[in-house]
Amino acid sequence: MMRKVVIVALALLLITGCSKSKGIDAVLNDGYEMSNEAFNHWLETGEADLKDFRDKPTIWQAIHQMSHHVIEAREKWGYQPLTEERVNYLIVEIAESTKFETDFGREQLLDIVIRWKEGDFSRADHDHNTVWNNLGGTIGRASGVHEDRIPAWAIANQEAKLVINLD
Numbered sequence: 001m002m003r004k005v006v007i008v009a010l011a012l013l014l015i016t017g018c019s020k021s022k023g024i025d026a027v028l029n030d031g032y033e034m035s036n037e038a039f040n041h042w043l044e045t046g047e048a049d050l051k052d053f054r055d056k057p058t059i060w061q062a063i064h065q066m067s068h069h070v071i072e073a074r075e076k077w078g079y080q081p082l083t084e085e086r087v088n089y090l091i092v093e094i095a096e097s098t099k100f101e102t103d104f105g106r107e108q109l110l111d112i113v114i115r116w117k118e119g120d121f122s123r124a125d126h127d128h129n130t131v132w133n134n135l136g137g138t139i140g141r142a143s144g145v146h147e148d149r150i151p152a153w154a155i156a157n158q159e160a161k162l163v164i165n166l167d
Contacts, residue, residue, distance in 0.1 A: 059090065059093060059094060059097065059099075059109060061078075061135060062080055062090060063090065063113065063131050064128065064135060065078040065080040066080045066081070066082045066086065067124050067127055067128040067131070067142070068128075069082040069149055069151070070082065070121050070124045070145055070146055070150055071124050071125050071128045071146065072142060072143050073140045073142045073143060074140065074141075074143075075140040077140060083153070084117070084153040084154070087117050090109075091110065091113050091114065094106055094109045094110050105134075108130065112127045112130075112131075115127075116154065117157065119153075119154040119155055119156070119157035119158025119161065120158060121145060121147075121150045121154060122145065123145075124145045125142035125144055125145050129141055
């Protein structure tokens with residue numbers, strides 16, 4: 001099962017053009033967040049002098065903070081830009097990371113980011129709460145999804161998937 005998930009994830013990335021060809025091992029700064037300027041620099045040059053992103057808690061935290069853009073919750077602590085590039089990068093990092101003791105966490109996270117890549121945020125509140133629970137969250141349980149906050153790139157990917165499925 002895990003092998004199929006990784007193959008599907010990497011195939012998605014090949015189709016959409018995400019690459020780690022310049023050997024990036026990091027995307028986050030100060031433990032959990034990367035400024036837009038630093039992330040754009042990484043996208044343009046492939047160079048980053050930042051914390052190792054393959055650290056399992058950091059990956060969970062990135063997904064947690066990215067979900068804040070689309071979920072309903074009384075309190076939200078921390079944000080990271082919810083961009084297609086970041087989702088692509090997470091797919092690669094989760095698939096290639098050796099930091100998972102078992103495939104359980106890897107499969108959960110790949111399921112989340114692959115659905116997001118395909119534009120499916122219908123379960124983003126559940127995704128948030130799964131990650132939030134794993135991180136020991138006590139304040140800020142998600143109670144719904146703000147459909148109007150789903151990024152334009154995700155809507156386009158979802159529409160493209162529908163067209164492909166109809167053909």
